[in-house]
Every structure is written in structure tokens, then in C-alpha cells.
Amino acid sequence: MTMAAVSQDPSVASYYVDDAFYGALVARFTGWQDEARLIGDYPERDLFRALLEREARVLDQHDYDSWLAMLTRACVYWAPGTPQAGDPRTEIAVMFDDRRRLEDRIYRLRTGYAWSQAPVSRTVRLITNVEVFEAEDADHRMLRSNFLISEFWDNQVRVLTGWCGHHMEKTDGRWLIRAKQINLIDCDQCIRNPSIIL
Amino acid sequence: MSLDYDHLVQEDRVHRALYTDPAIFAAEMSNIFGATWIYVAHESEIPNPNDFITRKLGLRPVIVLRDANDKLRVLFNRCTHRGTTLCRHEKGNARAFQCPYHGWNFLNTGKLRGVPWADGYSSDIKDPKFNVAQVPRVESYRGFIFATLNEAAPPLLTWLGPITRPIDEWLDRNPGGKVFVCEANRFKFKGNWKLAYDNSSDGYHVIYSHRSLLEMENRLADESNKGMAYYKNSPDALPMYVQYMGNGHHFKDKRPNLQPRPGGLWAIESTHPGMEHAQDMFRAKYGERAESLLDLAGSEPVNVNIFPNLSLLGNHIQVFQPVSVDETDAIWYGTRIEDVNGDIGDALPTINALRMRTQEGFPNFGEVDDLANFEQIQRGLQCPEDEWIYMNRGLGLPDRIKHNPDGTITAPATDEVFMREYIKEWKKLMQARPELTIQREP
Numbered sequence: 001m002t003m004a005a006v007s008q009d010p011s012v013a014s015y016y017v018d019d020a021f022y023g024a025l026v027a028r029f030t031g032w033q034d035e036a037r038l039i040g041d042y043p044e045r046d047l048f049r050a051l052l053e054r055e056a057r058v059l060d061q062h063d064y065d066s067w068l069a070m071l072t073r074a075c076v077y078w079a080p081g082t083p084q085a086g087d088p089r090t091e092i093a094v095m096f097d098d099r100r101r102l103e104d105r106i107y108r109l110r111t112g113y114a115w116s117q118a119p120v121s122r123t124v125r126l127i128t129n130v131e132v133f134e135a136e137d138a139d140h141r142m143l144r145s146n147f148l149i150s151e152f153w154d155n156q157v158r159v160l161t162g163w164c165g166h167h168m169e170k171t172d173g174r175w176l177i178r179a180k181q182i183n184l185i186d187c188d189q190c191i192r193n194p195s196i197i198l
Numbered sequence: 199m200s201l202d203y204d205h206l207v208q209e210d211r212v213h214r215a216l217y218t219d220p221a222i223f224a225a226e227m228s229n230i231f232g233a234t235w236i237y238v239a240h241e242s243e244i245p246n247p248n249d250f251i252t253r254k255l256g257l258r259p260v261i262v263l264r265d266a267n268d269k270l271r272v273l274f275n276r277c278t279h280r281g282t283t284l285c286r287h288e289k290g291n292a293r294a295f296q297c298p299y300h301g302w303n304f305l306n307t308g309k310l311r312g313v314p315w316a317d318g319y320s321s322d323i324k325d326p327k328f329n330v331a332q333v334p335r336v337e338s339y340r341g342f343i344f345a346t347l348n349e350a351a352p353p354l355l356t357w358l359g360p361i362t363r364p365i366d367e368w369l370d371r372n373p374g375g376k377v378f379v380c381e382a383n384r385f386k387f388k389g390n391w392k393l394a395y396d397n398s399s400d401g402y403h404v405i406y407s408h409r410s411l412l413e414m415e416n417r418l419a420d421e422s423n424k425g426m427a428y429y430k431n432s433p434d435a436l437p438m439y440v441q442y443m444g445n446g447h448h449f450k451d452k453r454p455n456l457q458p459r460p461g462g463l464w465a466i467e468s469t470h471p472g473m474e475h476a477q478d479m480f481r482a483k484y485g486e487r488a489e490s491l492l493d494l495a496g497s498e499p500v501n502v503n504i505f506p507n508l509s510l511l512g513n514h515i516q517v518f519q520p521v522s523v524d525e526t527d528a529i530w531y532g533t534r535i536e537d538v539n540g541d542i543g544d545a546l547p548t549i550n551a552l553r554m555r556t557q558e559g560f561p562n563f564g565e566v567d568d569l570a571n572f573e574q575i576q577r578g579l580q581c582p583e584d585e586w587i588y589m590n591r592g593l594g595l596p597d598r599i600k601h602n603p604d605g606t607i608t609a610p611a612t613d614e615v616f617m618r619e620y621i622k623e624w625k626k627l628m629q630a631r632p633e634l635t636i637q638r639e640p
């Protein structure tokens with residue numbers, strides 16, 4: 001039935017964020033930065049570095065359609081509210097978006113009435129210290145990178161910084177972002193106007 | 199120059215100085231954030247003996263703690279030797295605090311336990327004047343801990359007065375009437391703290407300040423009825439209302455807009471991660487009970503504003519923390535529930551996970567726009583010659599504002615009567631000469 005097919009679309013309805021999803025997400029982002037799983041192969045690291053640099057560029061350019069296309073359909077964008085990330089089932093996060101909420105976030109920015117982004121912030125992102133870790137098989141990788149976002153808003157430049165964990169998944173020969181965990185170093189502090197996409 | 203508060207606060211308007219004058223801010227830090235009951239923490243943040251959390255009472259750094267005998271205390275976070283803060287951690291569990299500077303050691307009752315090389319002092323180092331200063335009055339109302347330095351302040355319950363009814367209702371919709379704090383969305387804005395308190399019952403700003411949110415929340419809806427969409431047409435004709443509750447407290451009640459049935463709250467909940475999964479699973483598994491379970495994850499449509507720094511809204515405990523005359527922290531503590539009565543069972547983890555996601559919605563997509571507007575008010579008020587800020591909406595219209603027998607005042611949702619009334623209370627407090635005192639263990 002077409003109705004059912006439509007309602008399962010993660011852009012429209014949120015079925016994939018279930019108990020199993022949360023359990024797997026928390027497990028995946030626990031203890032993954034294991035020296036023994038670090039990939040020393042530079043061409044592979046360069047491939048992911050290029051991907052993260054592209055992500056930074058499209059976000060700096062507010063090219064959100066290109067950015068969304070870099071994510072799997074059933075994705076998650078998660079900025080924890082505590083330095084050890086915590087459990088999103090029992091703790092409020094700074095941000096925790098599934099596909100639909102990410103599209104909400106972008107929709108809101110485009111309404112013309114998002115006063116926190118009027119005028120829009122200008123950003124320049126530096127992505128460094130990229131490390132690639134093995135995951136369950138050759139179609140999954142975990143990336144750690146450091147970021148420094150210079151944001152010009154309200155007549156001044158400020159810096160947002162921290163590190164990201166990307167869960168990459170190879171789908172139809174393309175590497176896509178399945179989960180992005182953004183760890184702001186001041187995630188548990190009061191932040192002025194946290195309204196850009198990190 | 200002494201301040202003429204009768205001139206600065208008028209029937210229909212207030213002077214810009216209330217938001218811009220550092221001298222007024224300094225006076226507020228004693229006459230308000232000192233002489234009235236100030237919310238400092240929730241008991242669920244310090245559930246066990248010797249748990250502590252560091253907070254501020256006005257600008258004073260304090261340690262809010264539960265001592266070994268379960269007594270709630272608010273200690274100045276200040277060593278009695280030369281004044282350094284004793285505790286630099288945000289929370290933890292400790293029977294004692296040892297000053298990092300010269301090593302004086304204090305029990306969490308505030309009592310000085312010992313100092314290095316005590317024989318170097320000619321006077322008695324056990325003199326009570328060396329015990330840590332603490333806030334003389336600390337009281338809790340159903341888990342909300344308040345403190346005041348004013349011995350002459352009325353008992354907490356008296357001071358809360360009629361606002362206890364919406365506090366009770368806000369709590370009692372949760373199992374066992376209890377909520378548990380679980381981290382927060384934390385914001386800073388460059389504006390005076392009263393801009394946030396003015397906003398907390400303001401039904402007039404919703405349709406415009408939150409226009410991006412309302413459009414976003416309804417982009418996928420069949421009919422545009424999600425979130426605060428009820429503000430769209432004639433909000434003052436709807437059954438929702440604003441109520442001034444006395445002593446500076448006020449209450450915005452949007453519940454009368456809901457369908458009065460289990461699931462009525464859930465029916466207007468906008469979209470959140472995991473909601474369709476939870477909804478279908480609950481309906482299949484729990485039948486009729488599903489709707490009230492879903493309501494536990496939904497945002498309660500009230501704003502219970504307790505002067506001057508606490509606001510219960512949705513499922514949040516929001517705290518306004520002044521930093522300076524033109525800077526404020528607004529902290530939206532999230533709450534989860536526990537299966538206190540044993541009737542939620544295995545639905546609990548799903549309810550809480552969903553409740554986390556519903557709570558992240560408004561701070562992310564609504565509050566940021568208000569905060570941008572507060573900051574721009576602070577900027578607009580830098581024009582000294584244009585002196586007044588108006589809060590006259592509803593004033594002088596016949597039959598619009600109702601004075602109730604219990605002293606509370608009810609008005610349509612977009613009325614500014616609550617601002618006019620709370621600022622009178624503010625004026626009264628600012629004109630008073632309160633005596634602030636501290637206490638030390640004997």
C-alpha cells in the first residue's frame with residue numbers, strides 16, 4: 001500500500017529511532033578509539049579526510065542539500081550535553097536529530113524568520129587530526145577529527161571547537177555518514193546562540 | 199544619585215534603566231537575589247547524603263548540598279581564611295571540602311575541621327567565625343530547593359502562595375508527582391535577566407518571534423495544529439489564559455486549548471525523533487493506556503513562572519541566572535520520570551527517550567530566536583533619549599482583566615498584565631531595606 005510506504009520514509013516519519021537503535025548507537029560510540037583498530041594506511045585516511053573537508057565546505061557554503069546527501073537516510077546528528085557523551089535515552093543533548101529533524105532544522109533556517117540566523121552566520125571550519133578506525137567490517141569505519149569553527153555573527157567572530165566522531169557506512173560504493181557525534185569542548189556550559197549546523 | 203523607582207516604574211511602562219543601569223543591577227543582587235526566595239537546585243540533583251552541586255545565589259558562588267544527616271544546606275563557596283572558593287567542581291559527593299590554597303579543611307556542615315600547623319595561631323582556630331558562611335534559610339517545596347539571606351522573608355509556602363497550584367499540577371501529571379533532572383540545554387545571552395522573565399508568560403510574541411518554529415512544526419502536518427499553532431488566529435478568544443499569581447509569580451495556561459482526553463496533549467505534539475515508533479508500538483502493546491503513556495513524553499503546555507528565576511514549562515525546569523546587567527544564563531534543565539508507582543513497567547525507557555527528544559525541540563528551534571530578540575532589545579535600549587518600554591497591552595480595556603477572590607488576576611493569553619503586576623512587586627522589593635544575614639555553625 002502506498003500510504004504505508006510513504007509513512008516509513010525517514011524524512012516524513014521516525015520509525016528507525018527505536019530502543020535497538022539507541023542501544024547500538026551508545027555501544028558504537030563507546031570505546032571505539034582503540035589503538036589496535038587505527039588504520040595506518042594513508043591513502044585511506046586521505047580519502048576520509050577529503051570527505052570531511054568536503055562536509056566542512058558545503059556547511060560553510062550553507063549548501064544543505066549537498067550536506068544532507070552525504071548522510072544515510074537513517075542517520076543521526078548528535079551533540080551530547082556532557083563531555084563523556086552520556087546516554088541520549090536518559091539525558092538531554094545539545095542536539096539529537098534524526099533525518100526528519102535535520103530536515104526540520106534546515107527548513108527552519110530557510111523560512112526567513114529564524115531570528116537567531118538573521119543575518120546568517122558566516123563560518124570557516126578547520127578540520128584536523130583525522131584518524132580512521134576499523135569497525136565491524138570493511139563497509140564501516142569510525143573517524144575521529146578535531147574541528148575549529150570560526151563563526152562571524154552579530155559583529156564579532158567567535159570560535160566553536162571540539163572533536164567529532166563520524167560513523168561512516170559504505171552504501172552502493174559510496175561512503176556516507178551514518179552518525180555524526182559532535183563533542184563541543186564546552187558542551188555542558190552556557191553557549192550563546194547555538195543555532196548553526198555544526 | 200538615589201533612584202526614584204516610582205518614576206522608573208509606571209502603570210503602563212518602565213524606564214530603560216531597569217535593564218541597562220549597573221547600579222540597579224547591583225541593587226537587585228541584594229534586594230531580589232538575596233532578599234527573596236531564590237531557586238537554587240532540584241533535590242534530584244543531590245539525592246544522596248553528602249551530594250553537592252555548585253550554583254550561584256545572585257552572583258555569590260554557593261555550594262548546595264545535602265549533609266550526612268540529610269539536611270539541605272547552601273554554603274558560600276568561600277574559604278573563611280582568605281576568600282578563595284573551596285570547591286571548583288560542578289557536582290560530586292564529599293563529606294568535607296579542603297581549600298586548595300592553604301589547606302584549611304571544612305566539613306560539609308561548614309564547620310572548620312582543621313588547618314595546617316594550627317600551633318602557628320595565637321587565637322583559637324576553632325572560633326565559629328572561621329566556619330564557612332551559609333545561607334540562613336533553605337527550604338524545599340516538593341523537590342525545588344529555595345534559599346534566602348533574608349530572615350524576615352515569609353515562609354517559602356506563604357511566599358509561593360497560589361502558584362503552588364500550577365506547580366502541583368505540573369508535578370502531579372508525572373508518576374508519583376516526581377521528576378528527575380537529567381542534564382540541560384544551556385544558553386547565554388547578552389541581555390538583562392528581566393528580558394527572560396518578561397518573556398516567560400508573554401503570549402503576544404509567540405506568533406512572530408517563533409514564526410520559524412511554527413512553520414517548521416507544521417510543514418508536514420495535515421492541518422496546521424501542531425505545537426503552539428493555536429496562537430495563529432485569535433489567541434485572545436481561546437480558553438487559554440494568563441494569570442498573575444501574586445508576589446511576582448505568574449502563570450500561562452494553554453491546557454484549556456487541548457482536547458480533554460488521554461492523548462489530547464500528544465495530539466498536538468510536533469514531530470520528534472522516534473515518535474512514530476513509540477506511538478505505534480504503544481498502541482499495539484498497551485491499547486487504551488498508550489495515550490496517557492504518550493502524554494508523559496509530551497510537553498505540558500504551561501509556563502509556571504516563579505519570581506525571579508524559575509520557570510516550569512513543557513517538561514523543563516528553566517532557571518534564569520544573572521551574570522551582569524547585560525548578560526544572563528538561561529538553563530533549561532530537562533526532566534525524566536521514574537516508575538514510582540510501578541504502573542509504567544517496560545514502557546519507561548521508551549517514554550524517557552522520547553521525552554528527551556521532545557524537550558530538545560523548543561530550546562533548539564524556539565528559544566534561540568527569543569534570545570536573539572532579547573539581545574536586540576538590550577541593544578535598542580542603548581538609545582538613552584528614548585526612555586520607556588511599554589507593557590500596556592490590555593490596560594484600560596473594559597471587561598478584559600478579571601480580579602479573582604484569591605487575589606490572582608486573569609487575562610487573555612496575549613495580555614501584558616502579568617508584566618505590569620510583577621514589576622510592581624519588583625519595585626516594592628527594590629524600595630525595601632532588607633537586612634541580609636549569614637549564618638555559621640556554632
Ligand code: FES
Nearest residue numbers: 277279280297300
Ligand atoms: S584561602 Fe583557604 S586556606 Fe587560605
Ligand SMILES: [Fe+2]
Nearest residue numbers: 404407408568
Ligand atoms: Fe518564546
